Amino acid sequence: MRGYIIGLLVWSMTGISSLAAPDYLQVKAMPGDGIYSMLRRYQLEEYPCNFDQFYALNKLKKGAYLRAGRDYILPIMLYDFNGKTIRSSIGVDDWNLAVGIQKYNESMLENALRSVSYKEDKKLWVPYHALNCPDEKVEVAAPVSEAPEEVETMTGDRIFPIFGAKYAKTPLASTKLRGKVFYVVSGHGGPDPGAIGKRAGHSLCEDEYAYDVALRLCRNLIAHGATAYIINRDPNDGIRDDEYLDCDEDEVLWGNVKMNYAQKSRLFQRSDIINDLYEKHKLQGVAEQTAIMIHVDSRSHGQRTDLFFYHYPGSEEGEKLARQMLTTMQSKYEKYRKTGQYEGSVKGRDLHMLRELKPQSVYVELANIRNYSDQQRIVLMKNRQLLADWLFEGLTR
Numbered sequence: 001m002r003g004y005i006i007g008l009l010v011w012s013m014t015g016i017s018s019l020a021a022p023d024y025l026q027v028k029a030m031p032g033d034g035i036y037s038m039l040r041r042y043q044l045e046e047y048p049c050n051f052d053q054f055y056a057l058n059k060l061k062k063g064a065y066l067r068a069g070r071d072y073i074l075p076i077m078l079y080d081f082n083g084k085t086i087r088s089s090i091g092v093d094d095w096n097l098a099v100g101i102q103k104y105n106e107s108m109l110e111n112a113l114r115s116v117s118y119k120e121d122k123k124l125w126v127p128y129h130a131l132n133c134p135d136e137k138v139e140v141a142a143p144v145s146e147a148p149e150e151v152e153t154m155t156g157d158r159i160f161p162i163f164g165a166k167y168a169k170t171p172l173a174s175t176k177l178r179g180k181v182f183y184v185v186s187g188h189g190g191p192d193p194g195a196i197g198k199r200a201g202h203s204l205c206e207d208e209y210a211y212d213v214a215l216r217l218c219r220n221l222i223a224h225g226a227t228a229y230i231i232n233r234d235p236n237d238g239i240r241d242d243e244y245l246d247c248d249e250d251e252v253l254w255g256n257v258k259m260n261y262a263q264k265s266r267l268f269q270r271s272d273i274i275n276d277l278y279e280k281h282k283l284q285g286v287a288e289q290t291a292i293m294i295h296v297d298s299r300s301h302g303q304r305t306d307l308f309f310y311h312y313p314g315s316e317e318g319e320k321l322a323r324q325m326l327t328t329m330q331s332k333y334e335k336y337r338k339t340g341q342y343e344g345s346v347k348g349r350d351l352h353m354l355r356e357l358k359p360q361s362v363y364v365e366l367a368n369i370r371n372y373s374d375q376q377r378i379v380l381m382k383n384r385q386l387l388a389d390w391l392f393e394g395l396t397r
Helices: 035-041 048-058 086-090 095-110 128-132 206-223 263-283 316-336 372-379 381-396
Strands: 004-010 023-028 071-080 123-127 180-186 196-199 202-205 227-230 288-297 308-311 346-348 360-368
Touching: 035 048, 035 071, 048 071, 048 128, 071 086, 071 128, 086 095, 086 123, 095 123, 095 128, 123 128, 180 206, 180 263, 196 372, 202 206, 202 372, 206 227, 206 288, 206 360, 206 372, 206 381, 227 263, 263 288, 288 381, 308 316, 316 346, 316 360, 316 381, 360 372, 360 381, 372 381
Parallel strands: 180 227, 180 288, 288 360, 308 346
Antiparallel strands: 004 023, 023 071, 071 123, 196 202, 308 360
16 A cells, blocks of 8 residues: 555535435655646546645645645545445445446556545445545646656666657756746648758758757756657657758657648647647636747848847736846857847738637747858757757747
8 A cells, every 4th residue: 555544634524414424535746746646546537626626635735736646625525334335335326326436446456546445444435526526527738747758768768769869868957947838849740841952952941940849948947857748749850950841741640630721720730739628727727828939930032130039918927027038148249159149020910820729829930941141050950959948938038
């Protein structure tokens, strides 16, 4: 048994007037536990009311962190089993409900969360949702305590295959972004390569270079404890260190969704995916969610451009974030560019991926893909990493 402690706190419950109000199960948080992972361990994560009750029982704010070794009250009510039937023990007539509670207790025993059967210790575990909100079941996405890009390994290493073989292993550098969610969206992809530049006989496809910077940014976010999603995805590219990145059309969207050919439809695919994830994380109590769109601009060959940013017109939080990132870029250029000059800008623009998204959003253009000098900013691996590092600083300062 992984150490459950029977709570001594007594809480009132409506609808069962003939029985004494039940106690609640109390457990210790394990290392690395978040609220979602704890509730999932006890098969409670699919019902929003269980989250609400957990916050209420423990007097926590939504999105709060758990401390390993500390006791927490679970939304699992404890009833005395009378040795006869579950229905008479909890004061209900519903046969299916009783069968469900029996199976739940058997599952808890099978998973070593109970030390003995309820028939032995005469204690029934009744999930809060079973009596209070049985019809509210929803599909809940993995939350801030989880890493959506991560796969489990026997060694316990943090492995994220989306970054490719060389960069898949991503150690945890800090937890300063724990509890925050980011959606990283590289421009174009699939049937649309975006703008195309030419250099030394090679085609520079916007979607490939934006994607590489997006992956590097996502890796930085994950390394510091954030939950980060790569929305546009290539199954075999990963982070690449080459100057010239091959153009292809095999990108898909989060959830392995094939990109539509029509541009408007593709944009709605992306915004719908992000908004769906946003609502699920909001339900889990996540207070801070951010989306960043990464593109490479296309202008005349002779026009150089510094990084510049868009926000949705009238969005105060979007403009604040964009200006925060601009300030970071200014400080970096003052330090690393010989002239110290930086001519980036922040503007409001009515773009689909700024207008339709629910999280605070910012849109960045990295360079002019047709300008030879600007191309240096994206074709050199070290420069793509610097772009990702500086964008990370701007997002999280």
